[in-house]
Amino acid sequence: MAECPGGSSARAAARPARRTAPRTADDAPPVVLRARGLRKRYGDLEAVAGIDFSVRRGECFGMLGPNGAGKSTTMRMIYRASPIDEGSLEILGLEAAGGHNDRAIKRRIGVVPQEDSLDQELTVRENLEVFARFYGLRGETGRARAEALLAFVKLRDKAEVRVGALSGGMRRRLMVARGLLSEPELLVLDEPTTGLDPQARQGLWERLRALRRGGTTLLLTTHYMDEAEQLCDRLVIMDRGRIVAEGAPRALIAAHLPPHVIELHMDTAGALPEAVAALGDAIERSELLSDRILLYLHDPDAVLSQLAHALPEAEVLVRRSTLEDVFLKLTGRRLEEG
Amino acid sequence: MRAGFDPAIVWAVWMRNFTVYRRTWVMNILPNFFEPLLYLVGLGLGLGAYLEGPLHGPAYVAFIGPGLMAAAAMNGASFETTYNMFVRMTFSRLYEAYLGTPALVQDVVLGELLWATTRALAYGCAFLLVLLGFDLAGYRVVTSWWALALPPVLALIGACFALIGQCFTSLIRVIDLYAYYYTLFLTPLFLFSGIFFHVSRFPFGEQIAWCTPLYHSVRLCRGLSQGAVGLEQLVSALWLLGVSAVLFAIVPRRLRERLVR
Numbered sequence: 001m002a003e004c005p006g007g008s009s010a011r012a013a014a015r016p017a018r019r020t021a022p023r024t025a026d027d028a029p030p031v032v033l034r035a036r037g038l039r040k041r042y043g044d045l046e047a048v049a050g051i052d053f054s055v056r057r058g059e060c061f062g063m064l065g066p067n068g069a070g071k072s073t074t075m076r077m078i079y080r081a082s083p084i085d086e087g088s089l090e091i092l093g094l095e096a097a098g099g100h101n102d103r104a105i106k107r108r109i110g111v112v113p114q115e116d117s118l119d120q121e122l123t124v125r126e127n128l129e130v131f132a133r134f135y136g137l138r139g140e141t142g143r144a145r146a147e148a149l150l151a152f153v154k155l156r157d158k159a160e161v162r163v164g165a166l167s168g169g170m171r172r173r174l175m176v177a178r179g180l181l182s183e184p185e186l187l188v189l190d191e192p193t194t195g196l197d198p199q200a201r202q203g204l205w206e207r208l209r210a211l212r213r214g215g216t217t218l219l220l221t222t223h224y225m226d227e228a229e230q231l232c233d234r235l236v237i238m239d240r241g242r243i244v245a246e247g248a249p250r251a252l253i254a255a256h257l258p259p260h261v262i263e264l265h266m267d268t269a270g271a272l273p274e275a276v277a278a279l280g281d282a283i284e285r286s287e288l289l290s291d292r293i294l295l296y297l298h299d300p301d302a303v304l305s306q307l308a309h310a311l312p313e314a315e316v317l318v319r320r321s322t323l324e325d326v327f328l329k330l331t332g333r334r335l336e337e338g
Numbered sequence: 339m340r341a342g343f344d345p346a347i348v349w350a351v352w353m354r355n356f357t358v359y360r361r362t363w364v365m366n367i368l369p370n371f372f373e374p375l376l377y378l379v380g381l382g383l384g385l386g387a388y389l390e391g392p393l394h395g396p397a398y399v400a401f402i403g404p405g406l407m408a409a410a411a412m413n414g415a416s417f418e419t420t421y422n423m424f425v426r427m428t429f430s431r432l433y434e435a436y437l438g439t440p441a442l443v444q445d446v447v448l449g450e451l452l453w454a455t456t457r458a459l460a461y462g463c464a465f466l467l468v469l470l471g472f473d474l475a476g477y478r479v480v481t482s483w484w485a486l487a488l489p490p491v492l493a494l495i496g497a498c499f500a501l502i503g504q505c506f507t508s509l510i511r512v513i514d515l516y517a518y519y520y521t522l523f524l525t526p527l528f529l530f531s532g533i534f535f536h537v538s539r540f541p542f543g544e545q546i547a548w549c550t551p552l553y554h555s556v557r558l559c560r561g562l563s564q565g566a567v568g569l570e571q572l573v574s575a576l577w578l579l580g581v582s583a584v585l586f587a588i589v590p591r592r593l594r595e596r597l598v599r
Contacts, residue, residue, distance in 0.1 A: 042599075081437055082599055103344065103440050111438035117431035121358045130357055133350035134439035179438070 029057040032186055032217050033078070037087035040073050047073040049241035050087065055234075057185075060208070060218040062228045062235035064323075066331050069238040071221040072114055075190045078219070079111040092185060107135070110184030112175045114191045114221075118163045124174055125150065125159040128181065135182045149177040153207060169200025176207060187211065189220040193227060205231060225324035239331040249323050256329060257321040258284045262295040262303060265315040275310045279303055296321060343448055347441045351449025352456070354432075355418075370410070370464035377406050378472060381534070396477050403472065403479040404563040405533030407465040407488075408495055408555035414461030415496040416524060418454035419503030420516050426450075427507070433597055443597055444590040451500050451586075458496020463489060469563070482565030491562060491575070495555040498578045501585035502551065508592035527552040532560075554578055 033055040040048040048070040055061040063071045076082035077089060077096065084097040092108050094101040119127050125146055132142035150156045153173040158166060166174065172192060179187055192208070193201040201224075208231060212218055222228055228235050229249045237245040237252075245252055253259075264276075276286055276293060282303050285296040297303060300318050307316060359366065378399055386398030393401055426432040436446050466488055469479045506519055530537055531552035537543035547553040554574035561571040 079438060081434070081597075103442060106438075106440040113431075113434060113438055115431055115434070117435035117438075119354070119432060119435070120430055122354075126357060130350070130354045131435070131439060133353055134347055134436070134441055136346045138346075178435070182439075 029059070031055065031090075032057045032092055033061075033219065034090045035074075035087065036089075038074070038077065038084065038089055039086035040070075040077060040082060041085050046241050048077070051236075051238070051241075051243045053236050053243060053246065055186075055217060055219055057217050058212070058215055059233040060212050060220070060231050062232035063219070063221040063238060064223065064225070064228050064235055064327060065221075065238035066223065068240075069331070070241040071238055072190055074238075075114075075188060075219075075221055079109060079113075079188050080106055081113075107182060108185055110179035110182055110187040112179040112187070112189040112192055114194070116171055116175065118171055118174060118178070120162070120164050123160050123162055124155055124166070127163060127174060128177060131178050132181050137181065145181060149180055152180070152210075153177040154203075167200070169196050169203055172196060172200065172204055173207065176204070180211075184216065186217045186219060189218065191221050191223070193222065193224065201227070225322060225327055229323050237327060237330055244330045245326065252326055253321050253323060256326045258296045258298050259321055260297055260300045261319050261321050261325060262297065262300055262307070263292055263317040263319070264295070264307070264311070265292045265317070266311065266313065275307070278310065279306060294325075296325070342444075344440065344442070344445050347439070347445040348449045348452065351436065351441070351446055352453045355450075355453040356456075367460065367464065370414075370461050371468060374403075374406060374410065374465045374468040378403060378468070399472060399477050400479045400564070401560075402533055403469045403477075404559040405531070405556040407462055407469060407492070407563075408552065408559040409528055409531075409533060410465040411458040411462035411492045411495040412499045412524070412527070412552055412555065415454045415458035415498075415500040416503050418457050419450060419500045419507060420519060421513070423450055423504065423507050424510075424513050424516070427597070428513075437597060443594040447504065447586075447590045447593060451497060451504065454500035454503070455493050455496040458500065459489065459493050462492030462496070466492075478564075480563045482563065482567075484562040484565050484567050487562050488559065491558050494575065494578050494582070495551075495558075498551050498555075498582045498585075501582055501589060504589045505585050505592070508589055508596060532556045551578060551581060 031054045035051055035053050038048055038051050039046070051070075051074065053061075063074065065071045073082060077084050078091065080096060080099070080102045083099060087097065089096040091101075091105050094105050096102075096105055119130065122130060128146035128149055129142050132138070132145055137145050147156075150159055153176055155166075155170060155174060155177070158170060163171065163174070176187075176189070176192070179189070189208075193204055196204065205227070208218060208220075218231075220231070232249060234248050235246070235252070236243045245256065247255060273288065273293070276283060276295065279295070282299065283295045283297050287294040287296075295303070304316065304318065307314065382399035382402055383395075386393065386395050389395075389398055433446055437443070466480070466485075472479050473481075503519075506516075510516075527550055530540075530543070531547055531550060533552075533556055537547040537553070554577045557574045558571050558578075561567050561574075
């Protein structure tokens, strides 16, 4: 109980009985969010160019993509800060397009926007108590909810401090607590750990995992691949307003790349391509970067001995293929290498 | 257009501002008493002594007192819905945070409007107390039972100026533009709305002033304070109500275009 704010675990347990939504044959949890042909245009820019995806109850669903891929625009449409141009978006059984269900939707979801929007003029506790009133939680009820959430995000000893005096990680945790005031069935987080140091990121991840254990569905955007691998059950990769891949992190890697990578670093990169060409069919995919070459393959051992012979002075690193490799394969290296 | 207002959320917006204000209210409320005192002593007693005719001496204090009270309500409301609102909307991203809750834009507009009206009422009533103090000292500033209607009228004046400020705020992108709002709008109103002299002394003064909100505010406050209540005061009250209603229909739409994109 200490793990979960304000009894959300109890509610999560009660939810399956309460819902009568039709289940699929394999008894997967019901869909809580479904986008079909979702589009959003800003002037000449098609920020979201017709995307389809769905999120099931209890899962942590990630949206990855480079800056400008359309992640935040999608998030804003979900938490009703952006009107929907085209397509449909069903959130907890309510249609968001057209805007008629905005208030009903917003009552049942929690929002952690990308930019810090804490109230600088209030203390940590006041931030929660003031925002509790927006959910109809007043007086003792609001105070109790604020207290429970302060404990959940581990900010109890900072309760009377002005927000300006908090560290970046603490401010993010307070943003999460504010997003949880309504005990949401779905918590939407837009780049929750951008700009945080590693300790603060770990701390936040740990709280998000606790939430998921309590039954809250999480939908988050990130451009950190390790974050997506660590937290997400399923994810989509977006690029230029479209979804370019979808699946569980492991499955995505398996679907798009061989399991292993050999990284070759050498000062004189010119000699590399010839040596690689000599390796023949063992290399399933190679990428030439300015300072190194990446070889994707199934069996690194056989190739390693050949390489040691051909390029004795090269620095060789063998590792598993990661989500980051998939991401870069699908969205290109234009920013990094451009 | 959609879903109307949620009273609990309107109240929550008001309470947020009150929570911030409460911390410093003693510091905030004191200037509200000094300001009228300075005007009434400096202009009323000081300048009034040089005037001849019906506005000589104590009569000039009685003449400018009610109008200055209207201006106090104007200032109280204006500051809230200009600089303060702009900061909440842009730099501090507070409205973004509000809109992440079940709040819709119209709830935020109404909550801010009620808060600005509250501030105007506080300013105006502080001024009224000072005027009553002058009455005790023998000046004849507030002389009629009609004065009991002053608080709601001060609230109406506050609401009208709050909405004008909100409307301007919804149109501008740069905070520096408020300098124009203050020097080219509020200051001329302060000088040419009949607080210090009858605007009829300028050609078309009366006609031009009739089109502006502070003129009607002054006419109402002076009439109610001193018992000269007639058709003019009714027209002025309706003028302020009508303009407020029109702006209240426009402002949420303007801000929605800006905040929900």
